Amino acid sequence: MRVVIAGGHGQIALRLTKLLSGDGHEVVGLVRNPDHSADIAAAGGQAAVLDLEQSDAAAVAEVLAGADVAIFSAGAGPGSGNARKDTVDRGAAALFADAAQQAGVRRHIQVGSMGADQAPSLTDDETFTIYLRAKWAAEEDLRARDLDWTVLRPGSLTNDAGTGNVLLADETGRGRISRDDVALVLAGLCDTPASIGRTLELIAGDTPVDEALNSL
Numbered sequence: 001m002r003v004v005i006a007g008g009h010g011q012i013a014l015r016l017t018k019l020l021s022g023d024g025h026e027v028v029g030l031v032r033n034p035d036h037s038a039d040i041a042a043a044g045g046q047a048a049v050l051d052l053e054q055s056d057a058a059a060v061a062e063v064l065a066g067a068d069v070a071i072f073s074a075g076a077g078p079g080s081g082n083a084r085k086d087t088v089d090r091g092a093a094a095l096f097a098d099a100a101q102q103a104g105v106r107r108h109i110q111v112g113s114m115g116a117d118q119a120p121s122l123t124d125d126e127t128f129t130i131y132l133r134a135k136w137a138a139e140e141d142l143r144a145r146d147l148d149w150t151v152l153r154p155g156s157l158t159n160d161a162g163t164g165n166v167l168l169a170d171e172t173g174r175g176r177i178s179r180d181d182v183a184l185v186l187a188g189l190c191d192t193p194a195s196i197g198r199t200l201e202l203i204a205g206d207t208p209v210d211e212a213l214n215s216l
Contacts (some may be wrong), residue, residue, distance in 0.1 A: 007074025
């Protein structure tokens with residue numbers, strides 16, 4: 001497969017790039033900082049330098065051309081300010097989906113956030129609320145599109161070593177999950193048709209990843 005990852009320098013994305021490239025797939029990571037290209041190359045991928053906050057769908061579609069899977073794993077990140085929660089976590093996600101449709105890339109996986117479905121009921125203006133609202137808006141935008149989409153909502157992320165055992169379901173309840181195991185699940189979702197059209201939650205559990213994917 002040829003897989004294009006938005007947010008290619010993220011901690012999950014780099015792990016995912018290493019997994020996919022190790023299995024013989026071609027991986028392209030979108031980054032806005034050219035200094036990050038070396039890290040993507042070290043993980044076995046190739047970098048495409050492109051700022052999703054400044055670009056247009058046509059330019060992104062050029063990178064996506066010929067891809068089998070588009071994965072949105074970008075985020076403004078801690079300390080980025082409230083405005084970028086919208087321009088990246090919502091706006092860039094929508095732009096990436098626009099570009100996927102223009103390029104004819106049907107398989108689309110979007111990394112969301114646990115609790116995004118609660119965003120419509122939140123009323124204060126705290127930064128985390130703004131973040132969840134952006135994630136929820138990105139999910140709603142994707143669900144309305146004619147794409148073979150999957151939304152994956154991981155629980156609280158850790159840098160613990162992955163166990164390869166997870167709980168993957170429409171609803172899991174709150175919990176933690178290692179970035180290693182999130183990457184492992186994302187790699188599997190690339191070729192799991194039963195996940196299409198579903199919003200899935202992911203936390204640590206007792207089920208091997210392959211079994212969890214097959215049970216969908």
